[in-house]
Amino acid sequence: LWQHPETMSRPISDLSLLRRACAPCTLRQFCQQAAGAGAPELVAGKAQSLARGNSLFRVGDGEGSVYIVRNGALKTVAVTEDGAEHVLGFHLPGELVGLDSLATGAHCVEAVALADSQVCAVPMNVLLARGTGTPALGRDLLQLFGRTALESHSHVDVLMRRQAGERIALFLHNLLQRARPVDGTTELHLPMSREDVARYLGLALETVSRGFTKLQDEGVILVAGRSVRIIDTAQLRQLALLPPSEDEGGSPLERHA
Amino acid sequence: LWQHPETMSRPISDLSLLRRACAPCTLRQFCQQAAGAGAPELVAGKAQSLARGNSLFRVGDGEGSVYIVRNGALKTVAVTEDGAEHVLGFHLPGELVGLDSLATGAHCVEAVALADSQVCAVPMNVLLARGTGTPALGRDLLQLFGRTALESHSHVDVLMRRQAGERIALFLHNLLQRARPVDGTTELHLPMSREDVARYLGLALETVSRGFTKLQDEGVILVAGRSVRIIDTAQLRQLALLPPSEDEGGSPLERHA
DNA sequence: CGTCAAATTGAATGGGGTCAAGCGGCGTGG
DNA sequence: CCACGCCGCTTGACCCCATTCAATTTGACG
Numbered sequence: 271l272w273q274h275p276e277t278m279s280r281p282i283s284d285l286s287l288l289r290r291a292c293a294p295c296t297l298r299q300f301c302q303q304a305a306g307a308g309a310p311e312l313v314a315g316k317a318q319s320l321a322r323g324n325s326l327f328r329v330g331d332g333e334g335s336v337y338i339v340r341n342g343a344l345k346t347v348a349v350t351e352d353g354a355e356h357v358l359g360f361h362l363p364g365e366l367v368g369l370d371s372l373a374t375g376a377h378c379v380e381a382v383a384l385a386d387s388q389v390c391a392v393p394m395n396v397l398l399a400r401g402t403g404t405p406a407l408g409r410d411l412l413q414l415f416g417r418t419a420l421e422s423h424s425h426v427d428v429l430m431r432r433q434a435g436e437r438i439a440l441f442l443h444n445l446l447q448r449a450r451p452v453d454g455t456t457e458l459h460l461p462m463s464r465e466d467v468a469r470y471l472g473l474a475l476e477t478v479s480r481g482f483t484k485l486q487d488e489g490v491i492l493v494a495g496r497s498v499r500i501i502d503t504a505q506l507r508q509l510a511l512l513p514p515s516e517d518e519g520g521s522p523l524e525r526h527a
Numbered sequence: 528l529w530q531h532p533e534t535m536s537r538p539i540s541d542l543s544l545l546r547r548a549c550a551p552c553t554l555r556q557f558c559q560q561a562a563g564a565g566a567p568e569l570v571a572g573k574a575q576s577l578a579r580g581n582s583l584f585r586v587g588d589g590e591g592s593v594y595i596v597r598n599g600a601l602k603t604v605a606v607t608e609d610g611a612e613h614v615l616g617f618h619l620p621g622e623l624v625g626l627d628s629l630a631t632g633a634h635c636v637e638a639v640a641l642a643d644s645q646v647c648a649v650p651m652n653v654l655l656a657r658g659t660g661t662p663a664l665g666r667d668l669l670q671l672f673g674r675t676a677l678e679s680h681s682h683v684d685v686l687m688r689r690q691a692g693e694r695i696a697l698f699l700h701n702l703l704q705r706a707r708p709v710d711g712t713t714e715l716h717l718p719m720s721r722e723d724v725a726r727y728l729g730l731a732l733e734t735v736s737r738g739f740t741k742l743q744d745e746g747v748i749l750v751a752g753r754s755v756r757i758i759d760t761a762q763l764r765q766l767a768l769l770p771p772s773e774d775e776g777g778s779p780l781e782r783h784a
Numbered sequence: 785c786g787t788c789a790a791a792t793t794g795a796a797t798g799g800g801g802t803c804a805a806g807c808g809g810c811g812t813g814g
Numbered sequence: 815c816c817a818c819g820c821c822g823c824t825t826g827a828c829c830c831c832a833t834t835c836a837a838t839t840t841g842a843c844g
Contacts, residue, residue, distance in 0.1 A: 373673025416630025
Protein backbone atom coordinates (compact mmCIF):
# COMPACT_ATOMS: atom_id res chain seq x y z
CA LEU A 271 0.00 0.00 0.00
CA TRP A 272 1.03 3.56 -0.57
CA GLN A 273 3.59 2.56 -3.14
CA HIS A 274 4.53 6.14 -3.98
CA PRO A 275 7.79 6.80 -2.16
CA GLU A 276 7.73 10.46 -2.98
CA THR A 277 4.76 10.95 -0.73
CA MET A 278 6.05 9.00 2.24
CA SER A 279 6.95 10.71 5.49
CA ARG A 280 5.69 13.93 4.04
CA PRO A 281 2.39 15.74 4.41
CA ILE A 282 -0.27 14.81 1.95
CA SER A 283 -1.38 18.31 1.27
CA ASP A 284 -4.25 18.05 -1.16
CA LEU A 285 -7.05 15.65 -1.74
CA SER A 286 -6.08 14.51 -5.22
CA LEU A 287 -2.61 13.51 -4.11
CA LEU A 288 -4.10 11.71 -1.15
CA ARG A 289 -6.43 9.84 -3.43
CA ARG A 290 -3.58 8.67 -5.63
CA ALA A 291 -1.14 7.86 -2.89
CA CYS A 292 -3.55 5.91 -0.74
CA ALA A 293 -5.58 4.22 -3.45
CA PRO A 294 -4.91 0.64 -2.34
CA CYS A 295 -5.27 1.39 1.36
CA THR A 296 -8.04 -0.15 3.39
CA LEU A 297 -8.54 3.16 5.14
CA ARG A 298 -8.57 5.27 2.02
CA GLN A 299 -12.21 6.21 2.44
CA PHE A 300 -11.64 7.27 6.00
CA CYS A 301 -8.72 9.51 5.12
CA GLN A 302 -10.46 10.98 2.10
CA GLN A 303 -13.51 11.85 4.13
CA ALA A 304 -11.36 13.34 6.85
CA ALA A 305 -9.60 15.49 4.27
CA GLY A 306 -12.84 16.31 2.54
CA ALA A 307 -14.44 17.30 5.82
CA GLY A 308 -11.88 20.03 6.27
CA ALA A 309 -9.71 18.04 8.62
CA PRO A 310 -6.54 17.50 6.61
CA GLU A 311 -4.45 17.57 9.77
CA LEU A 312 -5.96 14.22 10.62
CA VAL A 313 -4.06 12.53 7.86
CA ALA A 314 -1.37 14.93 6.70
CA GLY A 315 2.12 15.25 8.06
CA LYS A 316 1.68 12.51 10.55
CA ALA A 317 3.53 9.71 8.79
CA GLN A 318 6.64 8.58 10.62
CA SER A 319 9.35 6.02 9.97
CA LEU A 320 10.29 3.34 12.44
CA ALA A 321 13.41 1.18 12.28
CA ARG A 322 13.21 -2.54 12.90
CA GLY A 323 13.24 -3.36 16.57
CA ASN A 324 12.18 0.09 17.71
CA SER A 325 8.97 0.74 19.61
CA LEU A 326 6.14 2.85 18.27
CA PHE A 327 4.89 3.23 21.81
CA ARG A 328 5.47 1.58 25.16
CA VAL A 329 3.28 0.72 28.11
CA GLY A 330 2.14 3.91 29.77
CA ASP A 331 2.53 6.11 26.71
CA GLY A 332 -0.54 7.91 25.51
CA GLU A 333 -0.40 10.60 22.85
CA GLY A 334 -4.07 10.16 22.13
CA SER A 335 -3.44 8.68 18.71
CA VAL A 336 -3.98 5.42 16.94
CA TYR A 337 -1.78 4.40 14.03
CA ILE A 338 -2.24 2.95 10.59
CA VAL A 339 0.55 0.81 9.18
CA ARG A 340 1.68 2.08 5.79
CA ASN A 341 4.34 -0.53 5.14
CA GLY A 342 6.49 -2.93 7.10
CA ALA A 343 4.99 -4.83 10.02
CA LEU A 344 4.52 -4.41 13.77
CA LYS A 345 3.72 -6.63 16.71
CA THR A 346 1.97 -5.70 19.92
CA VAL A 347 3.27 -7.37 23.05
CA ALA A 348 2.21 -7.45 26.68
CA VAL A 349 4.89 -8.22 29.23
CA THR A 350 3.33 -10.26 31.97
CA GLU A 351 4.39 -9.79 35.56
CA ASP A 352 6.31 -13.07 35.57
CA GLY A 353 8.52 -11.78 32.78
CA ALA A 354 6.96 -13.76 29.92
CA GLU A 355 6.14 -11.80 26.80
CA HIS A 356 2.78 -12.38 25.16
CA VAL A 357 2.38 -11.44 21.52
CA LEU A 358 -1.13 -10.05 21.16
CA GLY A 359 -1.17 -9.33 17.47
CA PHE A 360 0.66 -8.70 14.24
CA HIS A 361 -0.15 -5.61 12.23
CA LEU A 362 0.30 -5.57 8.48
CA PRO A 363 0.03 -2.62 6.09
CA GLY A 364 -3.46 -1.12 6.13
CA GLU A 365 -4.23 -2.28 9.67
CA LEU A 366 -4.59 -0.35 12.91
CA VAL A 367 -2.37 -0.28 15.99
CA GLY A 368 -2.80 1.37 19.34
CA LEU A 369 -6.53 1.24 20.04
CA ASP A 370 -5.70 -0.14 23.48
CA SER A 371 -5.16 3.38 24.75
CA LEU A 372 -8.74 4.46 24.10
CA ALA A 373 -10.09 3.21 27.41
CA THR A 374 -7.67 4.77 29.86
CA GLY A 375 -5.73 7.16 27.65
CA ALA A 376 -2.52 5.23 28.16
CA HIS A 377 -1.28 2.22 26.25
CA CYS A 378 -1.32 -1.09 28.10
CA VAL A 379 0.72 -2.90 25.45
CA GLU A 380 3.91 -2.15 23.54
CA ALA A 381 4.16 -1.92 19.76
CA VAL A 382 7.45 -3.03 18.19
CA ALA A 383 8.47 -2.82 14.55
CA LEU A 384 9.27 -6.25 13.11
CA ALA A 385 10.80 -4.59 10.06
CA ASP A 386 11.58 -1.07 8.95
CA SER A 387 8.11 0.40 8.85
CA GLN A 388 6.14 3.56 8.29
CA VAL A 389 3.00 4.40 10.17
CA CYS A 390 0.36 7.09 9.85
CA ALA A 391 -0.92 8.68 13.05
CA VAL A 392 -4.61 9.41 13.51
CA PRO A 393 -4.97 11.87 16.39
CA MET A 394 -8.04 10.64 18.17
CA ASN A 395 -7.89 13.36 20.80
CA VAL A 396 -8.15 16.05 18.11
CA LEU A 397 -10.89 14.08 16.42
CA LEU A 398 -12.82 13.89 19.67
CA ALA A 399 -12.36 17.51 20.68
CA ARG A 400 -13.63 18.90 17.39
CA GLY A 401 -16.17 16.16 16.84
CA THR A 402 -16.14 13.83 13.90
CA GLY A 403 -17.45 16.60 11.69
CA THR A 404 -19.38 14.38 9.36
CA PRO A 405 -21.52 11.38 10.32
CA ALA A 406 -19.82 9.31 7.64
CA LEU A 407 -16.52 9.81 9.41
CA GLY A 408 -17.97 8.52 12.64
CA ARG A 409 -19.39 5.52 10.85
CA ASP A 410 -16.01 4.74 9.35
CA LEU A 411 -14.38 5.03 12.74
CA LEU A 412 -16.87 2.61 14.21
CA GLN A 413 -16.15 0.16 11.43
CA LEU A 414 -12.46 0.45 12.20
CA PHE A 415 -13.06 -0.47 15.80
CA GLY A 416 -15.29 -3.29 14.77
CA ARG A 417 -12.63 -4.55 12.42
CA THR A 418 -9.98 -4.61 15.13
CA ALA A 419 -12.46 -6.34 17.40
CA LEU A 420 -12.75 -9.02 14.75
CA GLU A 421 -8.97 -9.23 14.68
CA SER A 422 -8.96 -9.94 18.38
CA HIS A 423 -11.68 -12.53 17.90
CA SER A 424 -9.60 -14.31 15.32
CA HIS A 425 -6.74 -14.50 17.81
CA VAL A 426 -9.05 -16.08 20.36
CA ASP A 427 -10.29 -18.38 17.64
CA VAL A 428 -6.73 -19.56 17.04
CA LEU A 429 -5.94 -19.99 20.73
CA MET A 430 -9.06 -22.07 21.28
CA ARG A 431 -7.83 -24.79 18.96
CA ARG A 432 -6.48 -27.64 21.05
CA GLN A 433 -4.13 -29.22 18.51
CA ALA A 434 -0.95 -27.34 17.69
CA GLY A 435 -1.31 -28.27 14.01
CA GLU A 436 -4.68 -26.59 13.80
CA ARG A 437 -3.38 -23.39 15.36
CA ILE A 438 -0.44 -23.21 12.96
CA ALA A 439 -2.55 -23.96 9.90
CA LEU A 440 -5.11 -21.37 10.92
CA PHE A 441 -2.39 -18.84 11.60
CA LEU A 442 -0.88 -19.28 8.15
CA HIS A 443 -4.30 -19.17 6.56
CA ASN A 444 -5.21 -15.93 8.29
CA LEU A 445 -1.88 -14.38 7.42
CA LEU A 446 -2.29 -15.32 3.78
CA GLN A 447 -5.75 -13.77 3.66
CA ARG A 448 -4.50 -10.54 5.20
CA ALA A 449 -1.26 -10.20 3.27
CA ARG A 450 -2.73 -11.02 -0.12
CA PRO A 451 -5.18 -8.27 -1.06
CA VAL A 452 -6.61 -9.71 -4.23
CA ASP A 453 -4.26 -11.52 -6.54
CA GLY A 454 -3.47 -15.19 -6.31
CA THR A 455 -0.01 -15.00 -4.81
CA THR A 456 0.66 -17.76 -2.35
CA GLU A 457 4.09 -16.51 -1.33
CA LEU A 458 4.43 -15.26 2.24
CA HIS A 459 7.39 -13.59 3.87
CA LEU A 460 6.92 -13.84 7.61
CA PRO A 461 8.12 -10.63 9.22
CA MET A 462 8.26 -12.25 12.65
CA SER A 463 10.53 -14.86 14.23
CA ARG A 464 9.45 -18.38 15.15
CA GLU A 465 9.49 -17.30 18.76
CA ASP A 466 7.05 -14.49 18.01
CA VAL A 467 4.77 -16.93 16.23
CA ALA A 468 4.99 -19.30 19.18
CA ARG A 469 4.16 -16.57 21.66
CA TYR A 470 1.24 -15.51 19.53
CA LEU A 471 -0.10 -19.05 19.24
CA GLY A 472 0.51 -19.95 22.87
CA LEU A 473 2.91 -22.73 21.89
CA ALA A 474 6.54 -23.55 22.42
CA LEU A 475 9.05 -22.37 19.87
CA GLU A 476 9.96 -25.93 18.94
CA THR A 477 6.37 -26.95 18.41
CA VAL A 478 5.93 -24.22 15.80
CA SER A 479 9.05 -25.34 14.00
CA ARG A 480 7.88 -28.96 14.05
CA GLY A 481 4.49 -27.90 12.80
CA PHE A 482 6.02 -26.08 9.85
CA THR A 483 8.11 -29.04 8.78
CA LYS A 484 5.18 -31.39 9.21
CA LEU A 485 3.08 -29.20 6.92
CA GLN A 486 5.95 -29.28 4.45
CA ASP A 487 6.22 -33.07 4.65
CA GLU A 488 2.51 -33.30 3.89
CA GLY A 489 3.02 -31.14 0.81
CA VAL A 490 0.83 -28.31 2.08
CA ILE A 491 3.47 -25.60 2.26
CA LEU A 492 7.08 -25.05 1.29
CA VAL A 493 9.26 -23.52 3.97
CA ALA A 494 12.59 -21.77 3.57
CA GLY A 495 13.33 -19.84 6.73
CA ARG A 496 10.83 -17.02 6.86
CA SER A 497 9.69 -17.52 3.29
CA VAL A 498 6.60 -19.71 3.10
CA ARG A 499 4.86 -20.76 -0.06
CA ILE A 500 1.40 -22.21 0.29
CA ILE A 501 1.10 -25.18 -2.06
CA ASP A 502 -2.28 -26.66 -1.21
CA THR A 503 -4.63 -23.95 0.00
CA ALA A 504 -7.58 -26.33 0.23
CA GLN A 505 -5.72 -28.76 2.46
CA LEU A 506 -4.44 -25.92 4.60
CA ARG A 507 -8.01 -24.82 5.16
CA GLN A 508 -9.00 -28.36 5.96
CA LEU A 509 -6.24 -28.71 8.54
CA ALA A 510 -7.40 -25.45 10.10
CA LEU A 511 -10.90 -26.95 10.34
CA LEU A 512 -12.30 -24.30 8.05
CA PRO A 513 -15.14 -24.77 5.55
CA PRO A 514 -14.08 -26.33 2.23
CA SER A 515 -13.52 -22.92 0.61
CA GLU A 516 -16.57 -21.83 -1.38
CA ASP A 517 -14.52 -19.75 -3.82
CA GLU A 518 -12.54 -17.58 -1.44
CA GLY A 519 -13.84 -17.83 2.11
CA GLY A 520 -12.62 -15.36 4.69
CA SER A 521 -12.19 -15.82 8.42
CA PRO A 522 -15.06 -17.73 10.01
CA LEU A 523 -15.80 -14.78 12.24
CA GLU A 524 -16.05 -12.41 9.34
CA ARG A 525 -18.67 -14.35 7.46
CA HIS A 526 -22.22 -14.05 8.62
CA ALA A 527 -25.08 -15.85 6.98
CA LEU B 528 -27.05 -2.78 39.44
CA TRP B 529 -30.37 -1.13 38.79
CA GLN B 530 -31.91 -2.58 41.92
CA HIS B 531 -35.22 -0.75 41.47
CA PRO B 532 -37.63 -3.33 40.09
CA GLU B 533 -40.34 -0.78 39.45
CA THR B 534 -38.27 0.82 36.71
CA MET B 535 -37.32 -2.36 34.94
CA SER B 536 -38.58 -3.08 31.45
CA ARG B 537 -40.19 0.31 31.40
CA PRO B 538 -39.10 3.61 29.94
CA ILE B 539 -37.00 5.77 32.14
CA SER B 540 -38.83 8.94 31.38
CA ASP B 541 -37.04 11.66 33.25
CA LEU B 542 -33.49 12.39 34.21
CA SER B 543 -33.92 12.28 37.96
CA LEU B 544 -35.46 8.84 37.83
CA LEU B 545 -32.68 7.73 35.56
CA ARG B 546 -30.13 9.04 37.98
CA ARG B 547 -31.65 7.12 40.87
CA ALA B 548 -32.33 3.91 39.02
CA CYS B 549 -28.94 3.62 37.37
CA ALA B 550 -26.81 4.98 40.18
CA PRO B 551 -24.59 1.90 40.58
CA CYS B 552 -24.26 1.29 36.84
CA THR B 553 -20.91 1.59 35.14
CA LEU B 554 -22.58 3.35 32.24
CA ARG B 555 -24.55 5.80 34.34
CA GLN B 556 -22.61 8.79 33.07
CA PHE B 557 -23.13 7.75 29.49
CA CYS B 558 -26.88 7.41 29.90
CA GLN B 559 -27.20 10.62 31.86
CA GLN B 560 -25.34 12.56 29.22
CA ALA B 561 -27.43 10.97 26.51
CA ALA B 562 -30.58 11.98 28.34
CA GLY B 563 -29.22 15.40 29.11
CA ALA B 564 -28.22 15.95 25.50
CA GLY B 565 -31.83 15.63 24.47
CA ALA B 566 -31.54 12.03 23.36
CA PRO B 567 -33.70 10.19 25.89
CA GLU B 568 -34.69 7.62 23.29
CA LEU B 569 -31.15 6.33 23.53
CA VAL B 570 -31.76 4.97 26.98
CA ALA B 571 -35.48 4.98 27.58
CA GLY B 572 -37.94 2.27 26.69
CA LYS B 573 -35.30 0.01 25.33
CA ALA B 574 -34.94 -2.35 28.27
CA GLN B 575 -36.02 -5.88 27.49
CA SER B 576 -36.27 -9.11 29.45
CA LEU B 577 -34.66 -12.31 28.35
CA ALA B 578 -35.38 -15.74 29.78
CA ARG B 579 -32.55 -18.12 30.59
CA GLY B 580 -31.41 -20.01 27.53
CA ASN B 581 -32.85 -17.55 25.04
CA SER B 582 -30.75 -15.62 22.57
CA LEU B 583 -30.44 -11.85 22.57
CA PHE B 584 -29.24 -12.05 18.98
CA ARG B 585 -27.95 -14.71 16.63
CA VAL B 586 -25.35 -14.82 13.91
CA GLY B 587 -26.52 -12.66 11.02
CA ASP B 588 -28.80 -10.45 13.07
CA GLY B 589 -28.10 -6.75 13.01
CA GLU B 590 -30.47 -4.21 14.51
CA GLY B 591 -27.70 -1.66 14.75
CA SER B 592 -27.67 -1.77 18.51
CA VAL B 593 -25.33 -2.75 21.26
CA TYR B 594 -26.64 -3.85 24.64
CA ILE B 595 -25.89 -3.15 28.26
CA VAL B 596 -26.58 -5.89 30.77
CA ARG B 597 -28.82 -4.64 33.59
CA ASN B 598 -28.98 -7.86 35.56
CA GLY B 599 -28.49 -11.56 34.99
CA ALA B 600 -25.65 -12.76 32.79
CA LEU B 601 -25.00 -13.56 29.13
CA LYS B 602 -22.43 -15.46 27.16
CA THR B 603 -21.31 -14.85 23.59
CA VAL B 604 -20.56 -17.95 21.56
CA ALA B 605 -19.19 -18.59 18.09
CA VAL B 606 -20.16 -21.86 16.50
CA THR B 607 -17.21 -23.05 14.49
CA GLU B 608 -17.71 -24.82 11.18
CA ASP B 609 -16.81 -28.18 12.70
CA GLY B 610 -19.69 -27.87 15.13
CA ALA B 611 -17.68 -26.98 18.21
CA GLU B 612 -18.96 -24.05 20.24
CA HIS B 613 -16.44 -21.48 21.42
CA VAL B 614 -17.39 -19.28 24.33
CA LEU B 615 -15.92 -15.86 23.59
CA GLY B 616 -16.99 -14.03 26.70
CA PHE B 617 -19.24 -13.71 29.72
CA HIS B 618 -21.14 -10.49 30.26
CA LEU B 619 -22.09 -9.40 33.74
CA PRO B 620 -24.34 -6.50 34.79
CA GLY B 621 -22.92 -3.18 33.66
CA GLU B 622 -21.00 -4.65 30.75
CA LEU B 623 -21.56 -4.40 27.00
CA VAL B 624 -22.66 -7.04 24.51
CA GLY B 625 -22.93 -6.97 20.76
CA LEU B 626 -20.12 -4.72 19.59
CA ASP B 627 -19.20 -7.40 17.08
CA SER B 628 -21.82 -6.04 14.70
CA LEU B 629 -20.14 -2.64 14.36
CA ALA B 630 -17.81 -3.69 11.57
CA THR B 631 -20.20 -5.30 9.11
CA GLY B 632 -23.57 -4.39 10.57
CA ALA B 633 -24.40 -8.00 11.29
CA HIS B 634 -23.51 -10.03 14.35
CA CYS B 635 -20.88 -12.72 13.88
CA VAL B 636 -21.50 -14.28 17.28
CA GLU B 637 -24.55 -15.34 19.25
CA ALA B 638 -25.50 -13.98 22.68
CA VAL B 639 -27.31 -16.37 25.03
CA ALA B 640 -28.75 -15.60 28.45
CA LEU B 641 -27.18 -17.74 31.16
CA ALA B 642 -29.90 -16.68 33.57
CA ASP B 643 -33.06 -14.64 33.39
CA SER B 644 -31.67 -11.29 32.40
CA GLN B 645 -32.57 -7.77 31.42
CA VAL B 646 -30.63 -5.75 28.90
CA CYS B 647 -30.72 -2.14 27.78
CA ALA B 648 -30.38 -1.45 24.07
CA VAL B 649 -28.22 1.41 22.83
CA PRO B 650 -29.22 2.11 19.21
CA MET B 651 -25.92 2.86 17.57
CA ASN B 652 -27.49 3.48 14.18
CA VAL B 653 -29.61 6.28 15.64
CA LEU B 654 -26.61 7.60 17.49
CA LEU B 655 -24.61 7.66 14.29
CA ALA B 656 -27.29 9.19 12.13
CA ARG B 657 -27.87 12.15 14.43
CA GLY B 658 -24.28 12.41 15.61
CA THR B 659 -23.17 11.99 19.16
CA GLY B 660 -24.53 15.43 19.98
CA THR B 661 -21.99 16.27 22.64
CA PRO B 662 -18.25 15.53 22.50
CA ALA B 663 -18.43 14.06 25.99
CA LEU B 664 -20.82 11.42 24.67
CA GLY B 665 -18.35 10.43 21.97
CA ARG B 666 -15.56 10.24 24.49
CA ASP B 667 -17.62 7.97 26.70
CA LEU B 668 -18.45 5.76 23.76
CA LEU B 669 -14.78 5.43 22.90
CA GLN B 670 -14.01 4.47 26.47
CA LEU B 671 -16.69 1.81 26.27
CA PHE B 672 -15.07 0.30 23.21
CA GLY B 673 -11.70 0.52 24.79
CA ARG B 674 -13.07 -1.26 27.84
CA THR B 675 -14.45 -4.14 25.81
CA ALA B 676 -11.17 -4.32 23.94
CA LEU B 677 -9.49 -4.80 27.32
CA GLU B 678 -12.02 -7.54 28.05
CA SER B 679 -10.98 -9.33 24.92
CA HIS B 680 -7.34 -8.87 25.87
CA SER B 681 -7.94 -10.48 29.22
CA HIS B 682 -9.44 -13.49 27.45
CA VAL B 683 -6.33 -13.80 25.35
CA ASP B 684 -4.28 -13.38 28.50
CA VAL B 685 -6.06 -16.34 30.03
CA LEU B 686 -5.74 -18.52 26.95
CA MET B 687 -2.03 -17.88 26.72
CA ARG B 688 -1.35 -19.56 30.04
CA ARG B 689 0.01 -23.04 29.44
CA GLN B 690 -0.99 -24.69 32.70
CA ALA B 691 -4.67 -25.41 33.26
CA GLY B 692 -4.37 -24.38 36.91
CA GLU B 693 -3.18 -20.92 35.95
CA ARG B 694 -6.06 -20.43 33.54
CA ILE B 695 -8.63 -21.46 36.13
CA ALA B 696 -7.11 -19.33 38.88
CA LEU B 697 -6.93 -16.32 36.58
CA PHE B 698 -10.50 -16.89 35.45
CA LEU B 699 -11.81 -16.94 38.99
CA HIS B 700 -9.73 -13.90 39.87
CA ASN B 701 -11.04 -11.91 36.93
CA LEU B 702 -14.60 -12.93 37.68
CA LEU B 703 -14.25 -11.87 41.29
CA GLN B 704 -12.90 -8.48 40.26
CA ARG B 705 -15.77 -7.92 37.86
CA ALA B 706 -18.60 -9.24 39.99
CA ARG B 707 -17.56 -7.46 43.19
CA PRO B 708 -17.87 -3.73 42.66
CA VAL B 709 -16.39 -2.44 45.88
CA ASP B 710 -17.18 -4.33 49.03
CA GLY B 711 -15.15 -7.24 50.32
CA THR B 712 -17.46 -10.07 49.41
CA THR B 713 -15.62 -13.15 48.27
CA GLU B 714 -18.75 -15.11 47.39
CA LEU B 715 -19.29 -15.90 43.72
CA HIS B 716 -22.27 -17.51 42.06
CA LEU B 717 -21.17 -18.73 38.66
CA PRO B 718 -23.98 -18.20 36.18
CA MET B 719 -22.40 -20.58 33.66
CA SER B 720 -21.92 -24.33 33.57
CA ARG B 721 -18.59 -26.10 33.87
CA GLU B 722 -18.79 -26.79 30.17
CA ASP B 723 -19.14 -23.09 29.42
CA VAL B 724 -16.13 -22.36 31.61
CA ALA B 725 -14.17 -25.08 29.84
CA ARG B 726 -15.06 -23.75 26.41
CA TYR B 727 -14.09 -20.26 27.51
CA LEU B 728 -10.74 -21.42 28.88
CA GLY B 729 -9.97 -23.75 26.00
CA LEU B 730 -9.90 -26.77 28.30
CA ALA B 731 -11.82 -29.99 28.69
CA LEU B 732 -14.83 -30.03 30.98
CA GLU B 733 -13.19 -32.53 33.30
CA THR B 734 -10.01 -30.50 33.59
CA VAL B 735 -11.99 -27.55 34.90
CA SER B 736 -13.72 -29.72 37.45
CA ARG B 737 -10.42 -31.19 38.60
CA GLY B 738 -8.91 -27.73 38.82
CA PHE B 739 -11.73 -26.54 41.06
CA THR B 740 -11.36 -29.43 43.48
CA LYS B 741 -7.60 -29.04 43.51
CA LEU B 742 -7.99 -25.38 44.46
CA GLN B 743 -10.36 -26.47 47.19
CA ASP B 744 -7.92 -29.09 48.49
CA GLU B 745 -5.26 -26.40 48.66
CA GLY B 746 -7.59 -24.25 50.76
CA VAL B 747 -7.77 -21.45 48.20
CA ILE B 748 -11.48 -21.67 47.43
CA LEU B 749 -14.57 -23.46 48.67
CA VAL B 750 -16.74 -25.00 45.99
CA ALA B 751 -20.37 -26.07 46.22
CA GLY B 752 -21.72 -26.55 42.73
CA ARG B 753 -21.87 -23.12 41.15
CA SER B 754 -21.26 -21.33 44.42
CA VAL B 755 -17.62 -20.48 44.94
CA ARG B 756 -16.16 -18.74 47.95
CA ILE B 757 -12.65 -17.38 47.64
CA ILE B 758 -10.79 -18.15 50.85
CA ASP B 759 -7.24 -17.05 50.11
CA THR B 760 -7.24 -14.19 47.61
CA ALA B 761 -3.49 -13.73 47.83
CA GLN B 762 -2.77 -17.34 46.99
CA LEU B 763 -5.29 -17.27 44.16
CA ARG B 764 -3.45 -14.32 42.69
CA GLN B 765 -0.17 -16.13 43.10
CA LEU B 766 -1.46 -19.21 41.31
CA ALA B 767 -2.63 -16.96 38.48
CA LEU B 768 0.90 -15.56 38.26
CA LEU B 769 -0.29 -12.10 39.17
CA PRO B 770 1.64 -9.51 41.20
CA PRO B 771 1.40 -9.98 44.98
CA SER B 772 -1.60 -7.63 45.26
CA GLU B 773 -0.54 -4.09 46.21
CA ASP B 774 -3.81 -3.32 47.93
CA GLU B 775 -6.30 -4.21 45.22
CA GLY B 776 -4.63 -4.91 41.90
CA GLY B 777 -6.76 -5.20 38.77
CA SER B 778 -6.14 -7.16 35.61
CA PRO B 779 -2.53 -7.02 34.47
CA LEU B 780 -3.62 -5.48 31.20
CA GLU B 781 -5.47 -2.70 32.95
CA ARG B 782 -2.52 -1.49 34.93
CA HIS B 783 0.05 0.59 33.12
CA ALA B 784 3.19 1.89 34.77
C1' DC C 785 -39.42 -41.69 44.49
C1' DG C 786 -37.68 -41.67 39.70
C1' DT C 787 -35.52 -39.38 35.93
C1' DC C 788 -32.34 -36.63 33.76
C1' DA C 789 -28.65 -33.31 33.47
C1' DA C 790 -24.67 -31.55 35.68
C1' DA C 791 -20.65 -32.46 38.11
C1' DT C 792 -17.06 -35.31 40.08
C1' DT C 793 -13.70 -39.00 40.01
C1' DG C 794 -10.83 -42.72 37.98
C1' DA C 795 -7.57 -44.89 34.55
C1' DA C 796 -5.10 -44.92 30.25
C1' DT C 797 -3.31 -42.71 26.23
C1' DG C 798 -0.89 -39.24 23.60
C1' DG C 799 0.46 -34.69 22.33
C1' DG C 800 3.27 -30.93 23.48
C1' DG C 801 6.64 -28.97 26.76
C1' DT C 802 11.30 -29.15 28.24
C1' DC C 803 16.06 -30.02 27.87
C1' DA C 804 19.73 -30.72 24.82
C1' DA C 805 22.33 -31.18 20.67
C1' DG C 806 23.16 -30.07 15.80
C1' DC C 807 22.81 -27.11 11.72
C1' DG C 808 23.06 -22.89 8.88
C1' DG C 809 23.51 -17.94 7.92
C1' DC C 810 25.56 -13.59 8.81
C1' DG C 811 28.30 -10.07 10.66
C1' DT C 812 32.62 -9.00 12.97
C1' DG C 813 37.32 -9.01 13.42
C1' DG C 814 41.64 -10.97 12.88
C1' DC D 815 39.61 -13.63 2.76
C1' DC D 816 38.70 -16.80 6.07
C1' DA D 817 37.64 -18.07 10.84
C1' DC D 818 35.22 -17.43 14.56
C1' DG D 819 31.16 -16.73 17.21
C1' DC D 820 26.51 -15.45 17.67
C1' DC D 821 21.79 -16.19 16.72
C1' DG D 822 17.77 -18.19 14.73
C1' DC D 823 16.01 -22.48 13.34
C1' DT D 824 15.68 -27.42 13.25
C1' DT D 825 15.72 -32.06 15.11
C1' DG D 826 15.90 -35.66 18.68
C1' DA D 827 14.64 -37.92 23.23
C1' DC D 828 12.15 -37.99 27.41
C1' DC D 829 8.50 -37.02 30.49
C1' DC D 830 4.58 -34.69 32.32
C1' DC D 831 0.11 -32.97 32.09
C1' DA D 832 -4.29 -32.58 29.81
C1' DT D 833 -7.48 -35.09 27.04
C1' DT D 834 -10.30 -38.89 26.39
C1' DC D 835 -13.33 -42.57 27.62
C1' DA D 836 -15.85 -44.38 31.28
C1' DA D 837 -18.22 -45.02 35.65
C1' DT D 838 -20.24 -42.85 39.62
C1' DT D 839 -22.29 -39.31 42.49
C1' DT D 840 -24.85 -35.26 43.24
C1' DG D 841 -28.59 -32.25 42.63
C1' DA D 842 -32.88 -30.32 40.52
C1' DC D 843 -37.44 -31.05 39.30
C1' DG D 844 -41.58 -33.41 38.28
